[in-house]
Amino acid sequence: MHDDGFHVYDTTLRDGAQQEGLNLSVADKIAIARHLDDLGVGFIEGGWPGANPKDTEFFRHARTELDLKHAQLAAFGATRRAGAKAADDPLVAALRESGAPVVTLVAKSHDRHVELALRTTLEENLAMIRDTVSHLRTEGQRVFLDAEHFFDGYRSNPAYALEVVRTAAEAGADVVALCDTNGGMLPDELADVVAAVAEAGARLGVHCHDDSGCAVANTLAAVSAGVTHVQGCANGYGERSGNANLFTVVGNLQLKRGYDLGVRLGEMTRVAHAVSEVTNVAPSSQQPYVGTSAFAHKAGLHASAVKVDPMLYQHIDPELVGNDMRMLISSMAGRASVELKGRELGYELSGEKAKQVVGRVKELEASGYTFEAADASFELLLREEVEGARTRFFTVESWRTIVERRTDGTLMSEATVKLNAKGERIVATGEGNGPVNALDRALRLALERIYPELSALELVDYKVRILEGTHGTEARTRVLIESSDSTGEWGTVGVQDDVIAASWDALEESVTYCLLRAGHTPA
């Protein structure tokens, strides 16, 4: 267990799950909690037992299935209803029965919200806080309080907002987290309010949303003003523009502010991607610290300097957060970036060879290729230059695809592929919901018997770009395909006048690269 000096409090499973399009099963929640525990966060808010059956179930499963090494579970819930007793409130009972060592109570701290949304008196709201906090404390749970809409509330009625903080602290809440619930604050005003509230004598926390694009900066400003408990979500998940990205907050605090929060930063990139596999939300490549682009360099101006000293162009060493520097191969890139990229892939290139590769890349880019998002195509090109021959596991004789809308309105897509592999001639036909899908199926059908690992190959993304804006469908077409197997992802590119032929080229390279990764020896 980490010491109690500074709290890293994750609310991915509760507030993060409010993100549009994000839906977590109980099993998903268990899986994410394990990843976060592994990373080393101090608290994991699991949901609202009693209010949400799925969350009740989560806490039930957690007791037996979740063997947390580091984090403590927190159950989220509201203060008791107006005019009742906490001891008799069924929702408060669900919090007691959750088995979570910590309960985080949300309470109103904005006078208008008490009156308009809660429809009770300011005095009764304070009584609800006092009663619920002290009841749960007596029953043996640790209590934190989320003061909802605190900053807007402080603007509206500072005395009352302060009274909420004092009441919670006096009743035994260990932390009062000040919430910027609608995410509209900017750092300087937020810091001023935190500093003013610090006088109330409670231990303070902060909970920020990103509606002004300042959630991370607001969290840091609150820490500078005295807060010792920060809330946030993995990958910045959350309603509207999201919650404070806990990974960015923790990276900044540990690497730039000198806090030792017990978070294993070296695991952060891995955990960020593992969590996004569970949520099935495509990870942002731009995400600070952990995004795939976070340390990717494109400008040729930079590449030569990066070769001299990478730290000239990076704010931190990417290894500290488990990420890698990547050189993007583009027409703006020179020999230096090709040498660096070659080294990254395990090829030591002579100056002459590197120059040759740069020449090929420039020539191909002039005809419409781009290798930035097609690392696998670049590696195949590099291998060809180094080894003097193209890597091939099969040779294609011909292919054909037909798309038809019949008189009755039904659509049909079909493809036939003829190829040779390991001395065998194979003909296969596939159907699909589109010509590329049909070609993909035919190609794999032809090869899967010989190369069973192709069954793990998945096309993750498919992008088409027309390259000249003046000729419409007669222009050159670039297709980028993003593929994955159980252990990683890679991109390939095809450029042809014809979108289908371009797709075929990218498909063929994707399959070739998949077999290369699997350790096969080229024919």
Place this chain on the structure above:
Amino acid sequence: MHDDGFHVYDTTLRDGAQQEGLNLSVADKIAIARHLDDLGVGFIEGGWPGANPKDTEFFRHARTELDLKHAQLAAFGATRRAGAKAADDPLVAALRESGAPVVTLVAKSHDRHVELALRTTLEENLAMIRDTVSHLRTEGQRVFLDAEHFFDGYRSNPAYALEVVRTAAEAGADVVALCDTNGGMLPDELADVVAAVAEAGARLGVHCHDDSGCAVANTLAAVSAGVTHVQGCANGYGERSGNANLFTVVGNLQLKRGYDLGVRLGEMTRVAHAVSEVTNVAPSSQQPYVGTSAFAHKAGLHASAVKVDPMLYQHIDPELVGNDMRMLISSMAGRASVELKGRELGYELSGEKAKQVVGRVKELEASGYTFEAADASFELLLREEVEGARTRFFTVESWRTIVERRTDGTLMSEATVKLNAKGERIVATGEGNGPVNALDRALRLALERIYPELSALELVDYKVRILEGTHGTEARTRVLIESSDSTGEWGTVGVQDDVIAASWDALEESVTYCLLRAGHTPA
């Protein structure tokens, strides 16, 4: 032209284009510049003429094709080479010849970068700045200076960093923009440095990157410390974690800091999405202010309170930035905008009719359509609702397309279309360099004898987007087609599982719209 008191400086076309996977053609750059001008930014940095042939071409085209109402173009470039004269430097000449009223020079301000990356002396670097700035000023251009790696430079050698600012200002630079090139700064330290530099007497600007997740907050902190020129990119595009998101910065400054920057915030959501259609980078739904989720409410706790008073749960009124609360998916889908658009197209819509159209648009958008870049498809939909029937000049019986790569390596694309027009049944076959091109030719071949004006129809652009990122080629596909005839341009959209079927739908609508424009009466 906006007054010179505060600069909103966009660098999407230069620094934004450094984003991984983002590649802009000259036509793309022109289109984006028009959108940004329409929004009301003060300066648009177009690229680096001389260093990048595409950018040289952009400035050449801009002179005749880009009639900016509001913004001024800026050409980006470096100070002259060491040991030469600015007047003799071919790259400096390219800046002069760009025709841009403003030149933004990048210069080193970090002593280590001067020595290690530029490989010259600190004194010569100052001479390069002095000479290049005063040369361009003498030649009649306004000069801004980007002081690269300024904040790290200030940490390393504050006296030298300050000397760079002073030198540039004395030589005649109107703005010295302090750049957090590697994006590692946090707001408080950055503000301290800006305040210290303010003494140098130059007008200051700021250029931030988001590697610490603080680009927006850093920009605001710099403004509080005295900066009157902010740089950023549309949608936060940029290398690694991106540049400061100009939309978020401007939203915060105008709505929360009381600046009148001349930006038409009501257009911001529309422009943000229009730009992402051009870049073909999927827009982030979480983006502050302009994201589709930015005002989308999911929490049950919130829903009832939102009903009482939406402003209890929103930091601003979404209409201020052209966005909508929840569900009102597109900027066009509001009833008022449908009524306005109808009037623009010559249809007087009743409230009931407008509501019906909004319903159709929402339903179609939920299944993947977008009408922002498909005005012709929207008009056909509007006509259908008003007139009770689809506008048709022909009815299609069936179509089929075949793409084949033969054993000899040659590619063949062929399409056959069967349709009825003016009581005639017509069968036509076309060949093309791709299935869509072949379908386009077959369709026109079938119709051109009856409707000769189709010979003027040209497909100007063709864009494909896959809508779900998880199934690769099996996902839903959206095709946008931009068409023109001798008198104008229009866009159509098709959405289907199959890329060819989606293309067909967009093609068929394009041809229909062309005939409608030509004054034909539907069959």
